[in-house]
Amino acid sequence: MPQKNIRLEVMQFLEKKVDSFVDQFLIPVEKIWQPSDLLPNSEEDNFMEEVKELREIAKDLPYDFWVVMVGDTITEEALPTYESWLMEVEGVDNEGRNGWSKWVRQWTGEENRHGDLLNKYLYLSGRVNMREVEVTTQHLINDGFDIGTGRDPYKNFVYTSFQELATYVSHNRVSQIAKQYGDKKLSKLCKLIAGDEMRHHHAYSEFVNQIFKVDPSEMMLAFQYMMKQKITMPAHFLRESGEKISTAFEEFSNSAQKIGVYTASDYVDIMQKLIDKWEIDKIGNLTAEAEKARDYLMKLPERMAKISERLVLPDETKVFKWVQPALVR
Secondary structure (H helix, E strand, O other), rough: HHHHHHHHHHHHHHOOOOHHOOOOOOOOOOOOHHHHOOOOOOOOOOOOHHHHHHHHHHOOOOOHHHHHHHHOOOOOOHHHHHHHHOOOOOOOOOOOOOHHHHHHHHHHHHHHHHHHHHHHHHHHHHOHHHHHHHHHHHHHHHOOOOOOOOOOOHHHHHHHHHHHHHHHHHHHHHHHHHOOOOHHHHHHHHHHHHHHHHHHHHHHHHHHHHHHHHHHHHHHHHHHHHHHHHOOOOOOOOOOOOOOOHHHHHHHHHHHHHOOOHHHHHHHHHHHHHHHHOOHHOOOOOOOHHHHHHHHHHHEEEHHHHHHHHHHHHHHHHHOOOOOHHHOO
């Protein structure tokens, strides 16, 4: 039997549990926070005073911080790309509205609040060129992405397990930095977004855990494949107005590393967390090929850590069209 069909059978088997996954890892619409809960209320008479206070506090945040905020916002705003990608994964039937497509839609509904909230905050802050941000977002949606997973659910769930934890780290660090600069409102909203990302990480990593129980060798090989090719961040095709896809994402990553929001060490830490979470060292009934994959994975974090230690960041910081240094410290 072709391996593709086995993957489909596994997805159909796990689909029976999707409702329990939704109940465990997602929050009902009526109970979850919404962006308007965390921003000045435009219906209130004191709206302008609250916006003025928000803008005043925002002035103290440094240039690299705003670059990271914009990059994080654009990444969240490119959600249509991620939803359409996941809807094409084998075993997800959007037309038939099966359990997996229900999961993707409800996950998307939660994720959609993040870009909405961050975008409104940036707009109110007065610290960034919103038109340039919007142009970059539209470019990113137009350009899409290629994360190297194809329609393979195993590879896609490794990717989402990793990526959701990476976004947790990023938003949580931004929250901490905002708090250090006295911006409690921004700190709170980034912390709430980080909380969503952690819940979603637990969900996708549980999907992988379930697959390991029924198809361990193929799941191990998929994990190795994704770690070998490295996890590509969803905004890797980032570009500004008038530019082609080039080094914009790399420059954004440099800013994130400089202020400690997301570093090469974090990448290695996430890899190790996944290895530990899935108890890779204890999985049995592996083929010879999968055993070799396990050996490779167990040694990989140490190898990657040594490489990350040699990483040297450029002294020069790119001036993005999104954020003019003259506007911020």
